[in-house]
Amino acid sequence: MQRVAVAAYATSEFRKESKLSLFELGSEPCIEILKKNKIQKHDIDAVLFSTCSTEQYSSNILSEMLGITPRISHRIESLCNSGTNAIVSAYSYISSGLCDSVLVAGAEKATTSANRLIWDISRGSFTYTVCWAALFARAHMRKYGTTEEEMAFVSVVNRKSAEKNPNAIFRSKITISDVMQSKKIVEPIKLLDCSYICDGSSAILLLSEGKAKKVTDNPVWVKGIGQHTNGASLNKATDADLTSNQTTKIAAKMAYKSANISPRDVDVVELHDAFTILEILACEDLGFTRKGKGGKFVNQNELAINPRGGILGCGHPLGATGLAQTAEVAAQLSESAGERQIKGCKTGLIHNLAAAGTSATVIILGV
């Protein structure tokens, strides 16, 4: 089996609104990768484009704009989980021997409509994504005594990390009091517990072992993959008690097994924090702390969580998020994260999910 390397990566500045088209946004990080690395356009075997936009043939349009004529080119969409789905697909193209090099790009315009899941009849009127976050938060508070302040802390910490990330949308400090006093959206979720849907893009170049060694001296390797899908509706999202995300647990178990590691081997993690409660759930479901202890765990220093600022600090361009998470972990592992560098990272984990956690992906990278 071919080993697969994350050989290059780039992320654009996430913006509240830009005049750039989906394709201009998508091109930005790809151009950076092509400029900075010893990879030729004609060496790229596949271009996969992760986006929830309704633009058709968008992967081919992007390829043309980049001047790349790949063998394989298509768009991949699975809501917030699109980017990580595209990375795993790219992994399989290389691992199978069908390709040696796959450029995975993700881009989104803030105007992409995905904050309401109107097809989900199990939600009744609760089609806004914030409604399920509120259900989870309330359940966790009831069962484990998790507090609104503990949730607020997640936002404070991730925004603090984002201060050091020039691509993040929110680069100014906030306090727990700021979060607590921000507008209540759906009890107990407040405005600053929520991420912000924005314009943004990110890209990753995955290479076979042979190619990677020509392009970079310190490749980061894909060590483990786990994915699981329970369905699409809210009533498929959780275990009976709404305090954990089943797909994350299954995906994590699979990823740890395939990488032959345990949660305590992870040095750095980018996890899905579209709402503050989700970081608490993820810390438990990924096995970093015991069930119910997530609220306390987020206030620790053992594990580097969301060093780029997470989704709360960076903003959430849906199709780009999984790629930006992976780009950050790859940067940390290759000691290229600049001001944000965490010392001595050897193993990193990316966790992404979509639609109330009805699907989740966990990817483990290592040096």
Added chain:
Amino acid sequence: MQRVAVAAYATSEFRKESKLSLFELGSEPCIEILKKNKIQKHDIDAVLFSTCSTEQYSSNILSEMLGITPRISHRIESLCNSGTNAIVSAYSYISSGLCDSVLVAGAEKATTSANRLIWDISRGSFTYTVCWAALFARAHMRKYGTTEEEMAFVSVVNRKSAEKNPNAIFRSKITISDVMQSKKIVEPIKLLDCSYICDGSSAILLLSEGKAKKVTDNPVWVKGIGQHTNGASLNKATDADLTSNQTTKIAAKMAYKSANISPRDVDVVELHDAFTILEILACEDLGFTRKGKGGKFVNQNELAINPRGGILGCGHPLGATGLAQTAEVAAQLSESAGERQIKGCKTGLIHNLAAAGTSATVIILGV
């Protein structure tokens, strides 16, 4: 490397318009596959959904409707080439060892807007797909003396084949005169030179060798794959002289090489005939006849072309077409094509393309 089998397949009745939703359409052939074959829902590792619809998270919705909880689930879109892209992706998931079983479904509503490529500024006002077909037809007529009657013949033959296909939309005989006298759309293309965008769905179950041998006694194997993308715009579609489709030629060469066969080894082919001229071009570009001889070649009996009735006879539900083509070739190779069965088929080829041939896929199956 894992061998990959097309172990099961089903196609729904293509309809001019139905009251079924995209998901009801998509479920139909999947339910048929699950009913008729020794495959359990919990054995399905991935569900890939090929559609050009703008519905989000559609692969997960489909999975939920089918009662499947796969590891991997996402939508794949590359206009008319979506279905074949999804099949190659499924191949790579299995070949890499990441999955043992992938259900690839394709579905489209006739209302999906894809007959105009409004993003293509190289087309000027010629954004309707029929405009590029007209350019190709006129060029081929000028250079090689191909006639409108030869093109009309393609439609007559494919509709004749469709008579034996209960899933085809056009099951009544037409004559060359009918085609010639049908409404002129864009000189020299007439209404009956064009395929019809419709409702429809098709699905394929791909399995690893180990799984396939448990499910079926006569699996059909994926023997070769070729794909190429030149871009998206009309000005990336062709060689300088507009009489051949470069991406098809490159994809075919790659597929023949990987299957270690030559064009004359092919017994049955489903090729992309969204317009009659495209069948003529494909016969040349796939190497079945010499360049310029396609107009004569379509009137031969050496090679079984489009036995299901092709796109012209069956209708064209974009995301489903590549799957329906593959289902037909698999049926022919496993001697399950009923009234349409061509005797002694050992090797079959599927050819699909998108957007004026800016991308193409060639898949070779064998027993």
